[in-house]
Amino acid sequence: MDKQTSILLLGAGTFGLSTAYHLAKAGYTNITILEKSSTFPPELSAGNDLNKILRAEYEDPFYAELALEAMAAWKSPLFAPYYHETGYLLCNSAAAPEKSKKSLQKALDSISQHPAFKNKITPVISRDDIHKVAPAFSGPMQWKGYFNSFAGYASAADSLMAVYSACIALGVKIHLNSTAQALTYSGDICTGAITAAGKHYSASMIVLALGASLGSILPQIKRQVVAKASPLAHIQLTPEEAARLRGIPVTYARDLGFFFEPDRRTNLLKICPSMAGYTNYDTSSGLSLPPDDNEFIPAVDEAMIRRLLRETLPGLADKPLIRRRVCWCADTADSEYVIDFVPGKKGLVVVTGDSAHAFKMLPIVGKWVKNVLETGRQENARWRWKEGSDAAAADISWRVGQTMDFKEVKDIRRDPKITKAKL
Numbered sequence: 001m002d003k004q005t006s007i008l009l010l011g012a013g014t015f016g017l018s019t020a021y022h023l024a025k026a027g028y029t030n031i032t033i034l035e036k037s038s039t040f041p042p043e044l045s046a047g048n049d050l051n052k053i054l055r056a057e058y059e060d061p062f063y064a065e066l067a068l069e070a071m072a073a074w075k076s077p078l079f080a081p082y083y084h085e086t087g088y089l090l091c092n093s094a095a096a097p098e099k100s101k102k103s104l105q106k107a108l109d110s111i112s113q114h115p116a117f118k119n120k121i122t123p124v125i126s127r128d129d130i131h132k133v134a135p136a137f138s139g140p141m142q143w144k145g146y147f148n149s150f151a152g153y154a155s156a157a158d159s160l161m162a163v164y165s166a167c168i169a170l171g172v173k174i175h176l177n178s179t180a181q182a183l184t185y186s187g188d189i190c191t192g193a194i195t196a197a198g199k200h201y202s203a204s205m206i207v208l209a210l211g212a213s214l215g216s217i218l219p220q221i222k223r224q225v226v227a228k229a230s231p232l233a234h235i236q237l238t239p240e241e242a243a244r245l246r247g248i249p250v251t252y253a254r255d256l257g258f259f260f261e262p263d264r265r266t267n268l269l270k271i272c273p274s275m276a277g278y279t280n281y282d283t284s285s286g287l288s289l290p291p292d293d294n295e296f297i298p299a300v301d302e303a304m305i306r307r308l309l310r311e312t313l314p315g316l317a318d319k320p321l322i323r324r325r326v327c328w329c330a331d332t333a334d335s336e337y338v339i340d341f342v343p344g345k346k347g348l349v350v351v352t353g354d355s356a357h358a359f360k361m362l363p364i365v366g367k368w369v370k371n372v373l374e375t376g377r378q379e380n381a382r383w384r385w386k387e388g389s390d391a392a393a394a395d396i397s398w399r400v401g402q403t404m405d406f407k408e409v410k411d412i413r414r415d416p417k418i419t420k421a422k423l
Contacts, residue, residue, distance in 0.1 A: 001028075001204075001205065001373060001374060003026075003027045003028050003029055004029055004030055005028065005030065005204050005205060006030045006032075006202070006203040006204045006205070007023060007028060007030060007031045007032070007203055007204070007205045007206075007207065007373070008032050008033075008034070008192060008193060008201055008202075008203035008205070008206045008207070009031070009032070009033045009034070009206075009207045009209055010033075010034050010180045010193060010206070010207070010208050010209060010210055010217070011033070011034075011035065011042075011045075011208070011209035011210040011211060011213075012033050012035035012037075012040065012041075012042055012045070012164070012174060012176075012209075013041075013042055013044075013045035013046065013047055013048075013160075013209065013211050014045065014046065014047040014160070014354070014358055014359050014361075014362050014365070015209040015211070015351045015352070015354070015358065015365060015366075015369070016033055016035075016207070016209035016351075017033075017160060017163045017164060017167060017362075017366075018163065018361075018362050018363070018364070018365045018366030018369075019207060019209060019351065019365070019366040019369040019370065020033055020167045020172045020174075020366070021163050021166055021167050021170070021172075021366050022366030022367045022369070022370045023366070023370055023373075024167060024170035024171060024172050025170060026370060029171060031167075031171070031172045031173065032172075032173045032174075032175070032201060032203065033167075033172060033173070033174045033175065034175050034178040034179075034180050034193065034195065034201060035174065035175065035176050035177075035178060036177070036178065036179035036180070036213075037176060037177070038176055038177040039176070040160075040161070040164055040174075040176060041157045041160040041161065041164075044211065044212070044213065044290055044294075044328060045160070045211065046211060046212075046327050046328060046329050046354065046356075046358075046359065047156050047157070047159070047160050047359050047362070048156070048157050048160065049156040049157060049232075049270075049327065050155070050156060050157065050234075050260070050263050050266075050268060050270045051153045051154060051155060051156055051260045051263070051270060052153060052154050052156045052359040052360065053088070053151070053152075053153055053250050053252070053258070053260075053360070054067075054070075054071060054074060054083060054151060054152050054153055054154050054360045055067065055088050055090075055148065055151040055152075055250075055360070056068045056071060056110075056111055056114075056116070056117075056150075056151070057088075057090065057107035057108065057110060057111055057148065057151075058107060058110050058357075059103065059106035059107055059110065059397060059398060060110070061110050062382070063357070064110040064111055064114070066361065066364075067360055067361075068114075068116055069364060070360050070361045070362075070363055070364050071083075071150075071360070073363035073364050074154065074360075074363055076363065078162055078163070078166060078363075079154075079159060079162070079362075079363050081158075081162070082154050082155040082156075082158050082159040082162065083152065083153075083154055084152045084153055084154070084155070084261070085149075085150070085151070085152040086152045086153065086247055086248065086249050086250060086260075086261055087133065087147060087148060087149045087150075087151060087152060087249035087250070088147070088148045088151035088152065088249055088250045088252070089124070089130065089133060089134060089145070089147050089249045089250065089251045089252065090104060090107070090108075090145050090146060090147075090148065090252050090254065091104070091124055091130075091141075091143035091144055091145030091146075091252070091253055091254070092104055092143060092144060092145060092253060092254050092255055093142065093143055093253050093255055093256055093311065094142040094143070095255065096253075096254060096255035097255060097400065099397070099400060100254040100255040100274075100400050101254075102397070103254060103397055103398045103400075104145055104254050106397075107398075108121075108145075108146055111148070116150065117148070117150055120148055120149045120150040121146055121147070121148055121149075122146060122147040122148075122149075123146050124143060124144060124145045124146050124147055125144055127140070127141055127142065129147075130143065133147045133249055134248050134249060134251065136244050136245050136248055136313075137248075137251075137312045137313060138312075138313065138314060138315065139309075139310060139311045139312045139313060139314050140311060141311050141312060143253060143311075145254075147249065151249075151250065152249075152250060153250050153260050153261075154359070154360070154362075155263075156359060159362060160362075163362065178195050178197070178199075179195055179196040179197075180193040180194070180195055180210075180217055181193075181194055181195060181196045181217075182194050182217065183206065183217060183218075183348070184200065184202075185345075188344060188345055188346055189345075189346045189347055190206045190342075190345050190346065190347045190348035191203075191347070192206065193206065193217075203347075204347060205347050205349070205373060206347060206348050206349070207349045207350075207351060207369065207373070208348070208349070208350045208351070208352070209350075209351050209352070210352070211328065211329070211330055211352070211354065212227035212228070212229075212288075212289070212290050212328035212329060212330045213227070213289060213290060213328075214330060214350065214352050215227065215285065215287035215288070215289055216285075216287075216289055218342070218350065219285060219287065220342070221350070221352070222287075223389075223390045223391055223392045223393075224332065224333075224338070224385070224386055224387070224388075224389050224390075224391060225330045225331065225332055225338065225352050225353055225391055226279060226288050226330070226331050226391040226392045227279065227280065227287075227288040227289055227290055227328055227329075227330055227331075228277030228278060228279060228288070228328070228329055228330075228331045228356075228403065229277060229278040229279075229280065229290070229294070229326035229327065229328050229329075229406075230272060230275065230277055230278075230326065230327050230329070230356065231272065231273060231275070231278075231297035231298065231301040231324070231325070231326050231327075232270060232271065232272045232297070232324070232325060232326075232327055233270075233271055233297055233302070233305055233321040233322070233323065233324040233325075234268045234269060234270050234271070234321070234322050234323040234324075235268070235269045235271065235316055235319045235320070235321065235322070236266075236267065236268060236319075236320075236322055237262050237267045237268070237269055237316075238267070239267060241262075241267070241316070242262040242267040242269075245261055245262050245269070245313075246261055246262065246264075247261060248260075248261045251312065253274070253308060253311070254274060254400060255274055255400055256273070256274055256304060256307060256308040256311065257271060257272050257273040257274045257304055257305060257308045258271075258272055258274075259271040259272070259308070259312075268323070269316070271305050271308065271309070271321075272305075273301040273302075273304035273305050273308065274304065274400050274401070275300075275301060275304070275399075275400065275401045276396070276399040276400060276401040276402050276403045276404075277329075277331065277356075277399060277403050278298075278326065278403070278404055278405065278406055278409070279392070279403060279404070279405045279406070280405065280406045280407075281405055281407070288392070288405075290328045291406075294325050294326050294327075294328070295324065295325050295414065296324060296325070296326065296412045296413060296414040297321075297324045297325070297326065297412070297413055298409045298411065298412050298413070299411035299412070299413050300411075302321060302324075302413050305321065306318070321413075324413065324414075329354050329355060329356045329358075330352050330353055330354055330355070331353070331355050331356070331391050331394075331396070332352075332353040332355055332386070332389070332391050332394075333386075333389045333390055333391040333393070333394035333396075334389070334394070335353075335355040335357065335396060335398070336353060336355070336382045336383060337351070337352070337353045337354065337355070337358065337365075337382075337383050338350055338351070338352050338353040338383060338384070338385060338386070339351045339352075339368055339369055339372055339378060339380075339383045340372065340378040340383060340384050340385040341372070341376075341377070341378070341385070342385065343385055343387065349369070349372060349373060350385070351365075351369050355396075368383070
C-alpha cells in the first residue's frame with residue numbers, strides 16, 4: 001500500500017481504533033471508520049467500560065511477552081493518564097475446582113522467573129497475607145494465590161476516548177450511527193460496504209473489527225469465532241465507602257469473580273462474576289450474536305457477585321446492584337486472535353478473536369494489523385484464519401464453568417430501567 005491508499009474500517013472499538021491510530025500515525029491519510037453506535041464509546045464495544053485489568057500473567061508465555069510490551073506502552077504520554085498500577089491479587093477460594101487452580105498456577109509460572117517481575121510477586125497462603133496488601137478487606141477470604149505489584153487496571157472508556165481524539169487529530173474520518181449492513185464485491189475483490197441507510201463507502205482495503213457482531217456481516221467466519229457474553233454489575237458507594245477502598249488491588253478469585261477500586265469520578269464499584277460465558281444463538285443463521293438488549297444479568301451471576309462480596313467486603317454484600325449488563329467478546333477455540341486476510345477475498349482483512357483478553361493490547365494491537373495490511377499476509381501462524389476450528393465446542397482452560405445459551409437461562413434479573421425484553 002502507499003500512504004494514500006483508501007482504508008475502510010468497520011467498528012470503532014479496541015481493535016478498530018488502535019488500527020486507525022497506528023495507520024494514521026504512520027502517515028496513512030485516507031482512513032475512514034464506520035461505527036453503528038450513535039454515541040462514543042460504542043455501546044457494544046467491550047472496551048466501553050469503567051475499567052479493564054492490565055496484567056501480564058498468561059498460561060502462554062507468548063502472550064505474557066506481548067502483555068509486557070503493551071504495559072510499557074500504557075506508560076507512554078497518550079495512555080499513561082488511564083493506567084493505574086494498583087497491583088493484582090489473584091487467588092482461588094477454598095472451594096475452587098481443580099481447573100481453576102491449574103489455570104492460576106500456569107499464569108504464575110509464566111511470570112515467576114521473568115526478570116520484569118523480580119521482587120514483584122508475593123505468595124498468598126493466609127488471611128494475613130491478604131491483609132498486608134488489602135487491609136480494607138474484612139471478609140474471611142480463605143484464599144491461596146499470589147499478589148503481583150506490577151499490574152493494575154486501565155480506565156477503559158476514557159482510554160478509548162483518548163485514542164478517538166488522537167485519531168481525529170490525525171485526520172481519521174469516523175462516522176457514528178453508520179451500521180455496515182453488507183460488504184460489496186467486484187468478483188473476489190472487496191470494494192467497500194453499504195450502510196443500513198443505503199450509503200456506499202468504497203475503499204481499496206477493508207478491515208472488519210466488529211467484535212462479537214462480526215458474524216452478522218461475515219457469516220463465513222462460522223464457529224471459528226463465537227460471540228460470548230460475560231455479566232457485570234456495579235454498586236454505588238458513598239464518598240466515605242469509596243475512600244476506604246481507594247487503592248485496593250484488582251482482586252480476582254478465579255472461581256468467584258473480580259472487582260476493582262471504585263471509579264475515581266463516580267464512586268462506582270464494578271464487579272464481575274466468574275463464569276464460562278453466555279451465547280445467544282440465532283436459529284436462522286446458526287451464529288451467536290449480541291441481542292439488542294444487554295441490560296441484564298442472570299440470577300446465578302448476581303448470587304456469585306454477592307458471594308464474592310461476602311468473602312471480601314461483607315458490608316457491601318447486600319447493597320443494590322445497578323448498571324447490570326452483559327459484555328460481549330469474540331472467543332476463538334484456542335483464545336488466539338485472528339488477524340488475517342479472508343480466504344478467497346482480496347482487500348478484506350479481519351481482526352477478531354479478542355477472547356476477553358484484548359483490551360490491554362489497545363496501545364499496540366493496531367501495529368499488528370498495519371503489518372498485515374502492508375505485507376499482504378499474516379506471517380504469524382497463531383493469528384491466521386483457521387478454517388474448521390470450532391470455538392463453540394472448545395473447553396477453554398481459563399474459563400471456569402460451562403457455557404450456556406441465554407435461551408437456557410430461566411431467571412434473568414433485569415435493570416429496573418429496562419422494561420422490554422429483546423432476547
